[in-house]
Amino acid sequence: MDDVGSFPLPDYASREVFDEAYRAARKAIIEGQRIDKDEFLSNNFSRIVIDSFRKKVETGLDVVNYPQHYDMEKQVADTIRESMNEGTYLVNQERAILPEVCLINDEAKKFCEETGESLKLRVCVIGPIELYLKEMGSVVHEDVLQAFAENVRRFAKNSILNSKYVRTVAVSLDEPSFGFHDILTDRETILGTFETAFNFSGVTRQIHLHSPSRIADLLNVKNIDVLSIEYAATPKNIDSLSKVMLEQTDKHVRVGVARTDINSIVSELYDRGIMKPSAEQMVEDEKIIGKRFETALNKYGDRMTFTGPDCGLGGWPSQEAAQLLLARTARAVKAVKNKLKT
Numbered sequence: 001m002d003d004v005g006s007f008p009l010p011d012y013a014s015r016e017v018f019d020e021a022y023r024a025a026r027k028a029i030i031e032g033q034r035i036d037k038d039e040f041l042s043n044n045f046s047r048i049v050i051d052s053f054r055k056k057v058e059t060g061l062d063v064v065n066y067p068q069h070y071d072m073e074k075q076v077a078d079t080i081r082e083s084m085n086e087g088t089y090l091v092n093q094e095r096a097i098l099p100e101v102c103l104i105n106d107e108a109k110k111f112c113e114e115t116g117e118s119l120k121l122r123v124c125v126i127g128p129i130e131l132y133l134k135e136m137g138s139v140v141h142e143d144v145l146q147a148f149a150e151n152v153r154r155f156a157k158n159s160i161l162n163s164k165y166v167r168t169v170a171v172s173l174d175e176p177s178f179g180f181h182d183i184l185t186d187r188e189t190i191l192g193t194f195e196t197a198f199n200f201s202g203v204t205r206q207i208h209l210h211s212p213s214r215i216a217d218l219l220n221v222k223n224i225d226v227l228s229i230e231y232a233a234t235p236k237n238i239d240s241l242s243k244v245m246l247e248q249t250d251k252h253v254r255v256g257v258a259r260t261d262i263n264s265i266v267s268e269l270y271d272r273g274i275m276k277p278s279a280e281q282m283v284e285d286e287k288i289i290g291k292r293f294e295t296a297l298n299k300y301g302d303r304m305t306f307t308g309p310d311c312g313l314g315g316w317p318s319q320e321a322a323q324l325l326l327a328r329t330a331r332a333v334k335a336v337k338n339k340l341k342t
Contacts, residue, residue: 001307001333002063002170004208004228004256005124006314007056008322009069013048021045022070023078025099035103049100050107055323057111057119060330061308063169065122066100068314072126072174073134076155080135080148089147096154098123101161101168108165119166123159127175127207128152128197129190132183140185149196157200170306172206172228173197179211191221198223206254208311212240219249228254230310232284232292233261238299246303254306255296258289258329262316279321289332297336307333 009018021044028035035041052067075098079091101123108119126134128149136144152173160168173194183190198205198221207218208228218224227246229237238255246253259265262282269277297304309329316322 001061001330002122002254003056003061003065003308003313003326004172004311005065005068005122005174006072006312007052007067007069008314008316008319010048010051010319013044017044018048018069019071022099025103026078026097029097029099029102030095035099036106045099046103049103052319053100053104054111055319056326057115059323059326060334061326062330063120063122063306065124065172066098066104068100068124070100072124073131076126076131076151077135080151089144089151091151091154093154093158096151096158098125098155098159101159105161105163105166108161108163112165118164120169121161121166122170122172123156123168124172124174124208125152125155125159127173127178128193129178129183130175133177133181138181138184140183140189142185142189145183145185145189145193146196149193152197153199156197160200160202162202168203170204170206170226171200172208174208174311176208176210176311178209179213179215182214187217191217194218194221195223204305206306208254212237215240216245219245219251224251226252226254226306228306229256231255231296232257232259232289232310233264238296243300243303246300252303252305253300254308255293255300255304256310257293257296257307257333258309258325259284260310260312260316260325262312279318279324282316282321283325283328286328286332286335289329290336293333294336 021041025035025041025045049067056064079095083091111119131148132145156171204225206226206228207224210230212229231238265282293307313322
């Protein structure tokens with residue numbers, strides 16, 4: 001079981017200050033400086049990321065995504081803009097880094113000493129189509145699109161850790177708009193873009209989708225291992241993907257089994273007269289999550305190799321509520337697995 005990535009900032013943190021610290025931390029890491037020697041970065045970047053990551057580890061997840069507090073697009077786009085000032089869309093390999101991953105790598109030994117186990121890490125990166133839509137719009141300039149795909153690949157490749165203390169198990173490229181709002185180009189160009197972006201090895205390569213409308217095309221991308229779909233909030237999504245389709249193309253699936261669409265959840269609670277819902281009320285019951293997981297498992301069997309919540313925890317009202325959701329999902333999934341073993 002894993003999670004998709006985003007996580008609320010702690011109550012004590014300022015969004016503006018964290019974003020400033022994030023950009024400064026990335027610059028410092030690229031320049032080979034020690035961020036633990038800088039008080040501003042230690043307090044406003046390192047402490048926040050490590051505390052958030054620890055909260056996620058404590059929930060019982062098997063594979064833990066770094067806590068994504070910074071805007072997914074800006075993680076990559078900031079460095080592209082810097083490269084554009086130098087006359088190119090391509091980011092130098094050594095500058096294509098996620099500072100959260102670098103920090104977790106540095107702190108992995110401490111985590112191992114605390115838990116007695118090495119870390120299994122999941123890394124999410126914005127996908128090439130989503131990045132292009134955000135930065136350039138829907139009209140395609142193929143050289144720029146390919147440059148963006150290569151940039152995404154470089155960020156993904158640099159996030160693959162393999163040490164005694166931490167191992168990157170999965171890298172997911174996130175494409176929330178794909179299938180809803182596509183770039184204006186042919187199918188072959190899109191598939192080639194994904195082949196480039198996913199051209200790395202040593203980990204399970206996931207693509208995370210919100211719409212299943214073009215999922216059949218993605219089955220033909222040889223570099224993709226796992227298709228990740230939202231199911232908890234949108235049950236009809238799994239109607240577009242069958243086990244046979246996965247078997248025929250040797251693909252696997254990740255299915256989201258716990259709702260994270262917090263605005264809808266809160267609205268439903270309001271309709272029931274609960275005007276100030278607690279974390280306990282916002283998070284689904286373990287039996288509901290477990291039943292949803294069992295339904296997906298019955299559909300996909302051994303082709304469902306990952307599960308966890310849907311995405312979108314970054315918008316939740318508190319870390320405590322988000323942590324509870326992850327913990328309940330982990331317990332629900334493990335309870336079903338244990339039941340099936342007996």
